[in-house]
Amino acid sequence: MKYPMGINKExxxxxxxxxxxxxxxxxxxxxxxxxxxxxxxxxxxxxxITITKVNYHSRKDAIxxxxxxxxxSTTDYNGIYKGKYIDFEAKETKLPYFPLRNxxxxxxxxxxxIMKHGGxxxxxxxxxxxQKIYYLDxxxxxxxxxxxxxxxxxxxYFEKEGYSIKHKINPRIDYLSIVDKIYFKGE
Amino acid sequence: MKYPMGINKExxxxxxxxxxxxxxxxxxxxxxxxxxxxxxxxxxxxxxITITKVNYHSRKDAIxxxxxxxxxSTTDYNGIYKGKYIDFEAKETKLPYFPLRNxxxxxxxxxxxIMKHGGxxxxxxxxxxxQKIYYLDxxxxxxxxxxxxxxxxxxxYFEKEGYSIKHKINPRIDYLSIVDKIYFKGE
Numbered sequence: 001m002k003y004p005m006g007i008n009k010e011x012x013x014x015x016x017x018x019x020x021x022x023x024x025x026x027x028x029x030x031x032x033x034x035x036x037x038x039x040x041x042x043x044x045x046x047x048x049i050t051i052t053k054v055n056y057h058s059r060k061d062a063i064x065x066x067x068x069x070x071x072x073s074t075t076d077y078n079g080i081y082k083g084k085y086i087d088f089e090a091k092e093t094k095l096p097y098f099p100l101r102n103x104x105x106x107x108x109x110x111x112x113x114i115m116k117h118g119g120x121x122x123x124x125x126x127x128x129x130x131q132k133i134y135y136l137d138x139x140x141x142x143x144x145x146x147x148x149x150x151x152x153x154x155x156x157y158f159e160k161e162g163y164s165i166k167h168k169i170n171p172r173i174d175y176l177s178i179v180d181k182i183y184f185k186g187e
Numbered sequence: 188m189k190y191p192m193g194i195n196k197e198x199x200x201x202x203x204x205x206x207x208x209x210x211x212x213x214x215x216x217x218x219x220x221x222x223x224x225x226x227x228x229x230x231x232x233x234x235x236i237t238i239t240k241v242n243y244h245s246r247k248d249a250i251x252x253x254x255x256x257x258x259x260s261t262t263d264y265n266g267i268y269k270g271k272y273i274d275f276e277a278k279e280t281k282l283p284y285f286p287l288r289n290x291x292x293x294x295x296x297x298x299x300x301i302m303k304h305g306g307x308x309x310x311x312x313x314x315x316x317x318q319k320i321y322y323l324d325x326x327x328x329x330x331x332x333x334x335x336x337x338x339x340x341x342x343x344y345f346e347k348e349g350y351s352i353k354h355k356i357n358p359r360i361d362y363l364s365i366v367d368k369i370y371f372k373g374e
Contacts, residue, residue, distance in 0.1 A: 041300055043261055046235040049251060064236060064254040074230055078265060080274075083305030085267040113228055118270030 023092045023126045023133075026172040027077070033171040034081075040176060042079030042086055048072050073106045075121075081176060082184060085119035087111065088175075092126040098153040100145070108145065111138045120183055124165070124175055127155065135178040136162040210279045210313045210320075213359040214264070220358040221268075227363060229266030229273055235259050260293045262308075268363060269371060272306035274298065275362075279313040285340040287332070295332065298325045307370055311352070311362055314342065322365040323349040 024044070034040040048070040056062030075089040089111070091102050103123070111121040121138030132155075140161040144153055163178045180187075211231070221227040235257040243249030262276040276298070278289050290310070298308040308325030319342075327348040331340055345351075350365045367374070 038300075041297070041304055041306075046233040046257075047238075048233040049236065049254075051234075062256055064256070065252060067236075067251040067254055069249055069251070070233075080272040080301060080304045080306045083272070085270070085272040087267075110228070113225075114267060117228055117267045119228075119267045 023090055023124070023173075026167075027090050027124065027175075030171040030173045030175070031077075031079075034176065040079060040081035040086070042077060042081065044077050045072075045074070071104060071106070074110045075107050081120075081179065082187075084183065085114070085117075086179070087114045087119055087121045088124060090124040090126070092128055094128045096127065096130055097155055098125055098127075098158070100151050100153065108141065112142055115139060115142075120179060122175075122179075124173065125158065125162075127158075130155065132158075133165045133167060133173060134158040134162040135165055135175055137182060210277055210311070210360075213354075214277050214311065214362075217358040217360045217362070218264075218266075221363065227266060227268035227273070229264060229268065231264050232259075232261070258291060258293070261297045262294050268307075268366065269374075271370070272301065272304075273366070274301045274306055274308045275311060277311040277313070279315055281315045283314065283317055284342055285312055285314075285345070287338050287340065295328065299329055302326060302329075307366060309362075309366075311360065312345065312349075314345075317342065319345075320352045320354060320360060321345040321349040322352055322362055324369060 028044060031040075031042045031044070034042060049067045050070055051064050051067045053066035054062050054064050075087055077090065078085070078087045080086065087110070089103060089107055091098070093099065093102060111123075114121040115138050123136045123138070123141060124133065125136065126133045136153075136158055140157075141153075144157060144161075163181070165173055165175055165178060168174060215231060218227075218229045218231070221229060236254045237257055238251050238254045240253035241249050241251050262274055264277065265272070265274045267273065274297070276290060276294055278285070280286065280289060298310075301308040302325050310323045310325070310328060311320065312323065313320045323340075323345060327344075331344060331348075350368070352360055352362055352365060355361060
């Protein structure tokens with residue numbers, strides 16, 4: 001079926017453009033592992049949407065028939081670990097560097113505020129073609145942005161200022177092991 | 188228009204049954220106040236939904252044409268205040284007591300875990316007909332549940348173990364003033 005405005009697709013949310021879904025899946029599994037082992041309580045926030053039409057009898061069998069994606073004002077993941085507030089964003093890119101346009105300005109400001117209030121903020125970036133996953137602390141992200149006008153972060157910066165995370169079976173992406181190294185050294 | 192299964196309504200999300208929306212609105216305003224005055228960073232999580240159909244060209248002009256409400260596994264609000272992780276649920280009731288079925292069991296378990304991990308967890312309950320808003324600390328909620336088989340919490344319990352919050356112009360529901368009393372007494 002062709003629509004005047006372009007291609008019409010009907011698809012499940014999970015395969016939505018498939019962008020970042022593999023990483024998202026692995027991080028959700030990791031968070032489940034942390035939760036079940038009573039290590040940390042960290043969740044992905046639901047996708048923010050504006051609902052414009054709902055057919056319902058009760059909330060239980062309501063069907064949303066029209067809604068739109070909203071630009072997120074915060075990051076996707078937050079929670080608590082060793083009494084500390086944790087906040088991060090996870091992104092996937094096929095490029096061999098990280099384009100800053102992949103994160104909304106609001107989200108960077110949000111991470112900055114979180115750190116100023118005593119929270120732990122960071123990015124997890126999966127470089128798909130390089131088969132590398134990096135943790136980049138929020139402080140290093142802000143430092144980079146404040147000292148350059150470039151619109152991309154080169155892989156070297158991740159190599160030098162970030163931490164490589166090895167993909168494992170369980171937990172798949174053990175990002176809290178990096179948080180331990182940076183924030184809980186003495187413990 | 189009549190549908191075989193019952194009444195069909197098309198409505199904006201904001202007027203969805205109108206249940207708890209006034210309270211939600213006031214808490215969102217309060218959180219905006221905290222954010223703009225650099226007091227705390229606390230947000231309401233988006234409503235969790237399962238998206239089953241999307242028409243899209245790009246994410247920007249995607250239209251969700253079929254989606255369903257999901258049962259939340261966590262509470263609605265979380266964030267950071269004075270370096271501490273904050274987590275709470277807000278509910279409105281017209282009854283002169285609080286029915287425990289208004290909170291999902293998952294949410295109570297979630298609050299309990301948060302506290303065990305060093306976070307601050309609580310409820311904000313608006314008794315609409317009594318024109319009273321109470322803060323009930325998570326510890327008092329758990330205490331009540333563990334010591335009774337009742338399915339409701341009487342107003343007396345809120346009066347005795349909780350804290351009344353006066354509705355103000357700005358911030359409307361200053362729940363962090365209660366958090367200060369309980370958790371930051373010496374400061």
